[in-house]
Amino acid sequence: MTLKEFWRNYNIYDGIKNIADSWEEVKTTNMKGVWNKLWPQFAHGFKGFAAEDIAEARQAVVDIGNNQLQLDINEDDVLDLLESHAEELTNEDLMELEQQMIAFEEEGRDQETSEPKKFLTKELAEAFRLIEAGMSKSQQAITVAVSSRTLFNMADERAIYESDGLESYVKYQLDHENEPLKKGLAFALMKALETVNFRLHELYPGSDETFDIVLMTNNHAQVGVRLINSINHYGLSIERFCMTGGTSPINYLKAYHTNLYLSSDPMKVANALSEGIAAATMCHLDKDTQLSEKQLRVAFDGDSFIQQEQDNKKGMRTSGLFIGNCKESEDRVFPDNGTLVGFLESLGRLQKKFYAKNERLNCPIRIYLIVKKGGSTAGLKALKTIRSWGLDVDEAFILNGLPANGLLSKIGPHIYFDEQTLQPTSSTAIAQCKSR
Template sequence: MEAGEPREPREPGLGAETAAATATRWEEANAFCGNLTPKKKPKSPKPQNAVTIAVSSRALFRMDEEQRIYMEQGVEEYVRYQLQHENEPFSPGPAFPFVKALEAVNKQLRDLYPDSEDIFDIVLVTNNHAQVGVRLINSINHYDLFIERFCMTGGNSPICYLKAYHTNLYLSADAEKVREAIDQGIAAATIFSPSRDVAVSQSQLRVAFDGDAVLFSDESERIVKAHGLDRFFEHEKAHENKPLAQGPLKGFLEALGRLQKKFYSKGLRLECPIRTYLVTARSAASSGARALKTLRSWGLETDEALFLAGAPKGPLLEKIRPHIYFDDQMFHVAGAQEMGTVAAHVPYGWHRHPGGLRLPSRPQLHSSCAPASHDPQCSRHSSLPPSDMSSAGPFSPYRTALLHVCPHPWEGGTGTQPCRLGRHLTSPHWGPALCHDAG
């Protein structure tokens, strides 16, 4: 353009439109780049402020093949195998859905209370070698779990660290470590995989508890075993207004209730993502009032209370579909498993220390239940998933617990005593046949 030549006229408003379009594209680019930026994980709460759930590696993930290698080839080959496969995530274990549900509750709590540390805090507790931790970390990241606290003890028992983590609940596949934790006053349970997969809620954490020897002490169960059901009913009626002593998991129910109240205070009782259940073999009319009044005296409640009067618990648990169910009797744990429920055994009370009962050196089966006679009524056996029953070594070998359900009179201990429900337990690890009328 020569000097002095007139400029070509420009359409009115074109510059403003171009600027607006540029700004829009800039915002879109920023949004796109923002989506590419890794999301910042929430800050871990201080242990003393949180509800701390400690889980073992074999509770959170399935490690069956790795355990087989350890048993057959030893620790060195076990660690070598883990290092060779450290980029392959483990498959989910029995505690996995429970942990996912805890994290879903945490998300809602953070939305309601951004600055609160009163949330669930999951800690991975394992006696694995530290080098195995890389595969565990990779697995946790693969499933997008928020587990920042690890405790890897390289073969030593991790139980001594649980109190330092302010543990509210410890879940493990190792029954010996669970018993050790219970002895130290920590709520703990041995967790088992269900016999079949059943879908559980993705939006609501559901936790079911047995009553006696779980939430409550085993006081009432001892009366049943020593004096029978009639005396038990009389005792519960006479002591209806006297609260039962607390059981090993009372504190965990209390912690759940504390978090529930945070939703209630926002007017979200009906939409609360935590739901609790009391599932007990007690009869409502004969012995239910004392259980409910005990909870009330503690300032606690469960959302649902189900009194079965001795009926099997499995079918009801199938309808509830809890993420976890706690019971002190392996018979009920097995029944829950059969219906697809993740069940956890609480080794507490007279079942663990039967007192006057004579404990055999080997498992006892009723004579008419022996394979030779093959009574068709006694052919129902449930092999529980392998459970580590030994405290020796860093990766103790699996021991299989065998449940035998039998309709014959109880033959262990101090003589033959008929069982009201006709159900008994014999196990290599839990002593002689034990009656299951209460709990």
């Protein structure tokens, strides 16, 4: 046969057969030698199991079978089992396995003969009731939303924004994102709220009825990295954030189930009040006063809401935080609950949880009443009004004309509800209370 005839008769089958025959002649030592040169760190010198190792393994299998599984086996049984698995399955074996799988699936379908469960209207109503109960449990927390510029002192960063524009501001924040921001007006208040939460968890493990802090900011989300880093630096327990990238965060307060919104911007406070959300303007009553981080202190100016109540009885329309707008009937005036009353009632429930555990004297929530102008009659009305919200006043100061400035410095309230402090900022809402 000439070379030309050989190539004429040579086909793909012959090529594959030649490759297979050649591959059979390649030894393991040849492969190891090649890999040692190409990739030595992944090559190994394994030459198979030693005979004594195999014998020990077989004996171990026999010991487990006899001692732990209570089987009567010996080494020959183990060898027979291994040899049976070493053999290639025949077509008959494969067909038998397929028949076994089909029988197994049919048996499973036969067991699924029960009809789908049908729910009655009563059962569906109960299911929805349980779902609503679960959702309401997650909403038991008293949500306090605080603005980023209130929690942290961002005056320097704000100056960059006003002088150099948004992009310079964002760049500065990104360049300094690992530097913690300075503490702001609301910092001590946040620490006091965390103290209340810590004590509640001690007395009521697993309870959801605590303060839940949300950081609200109209900053870009990229700036939020520095905010979160600052929160972690100071060890604050804030896990909820709202970063709106230039739009007003007021639009999202209801989505976060906000009970009280705190900001240093009176306009934002007014907007929140107009949405029916309790809000307060943060400002210093006395910059030299050191506020407690171990006790939440709330003070009320009793004169303000007593005067408003008297105006309501006379039929004068007011838009206050405590009493609310009036609805006139034929013979009397019915005041609605004020914007802040819902928050104060929730605060009262937390206060009572400490009292229930005989912790009245060690309660981390302390309520103060200051009546500056009135005497005992005004003080009595104020005490009863606050009590109607579910709050117990711990300390009351009826001054009957004495100045209250020194007293406020001594108390150091985190929140001072004074409806006569700020002037109205809109026709629908008045930011008339101070928060330290």
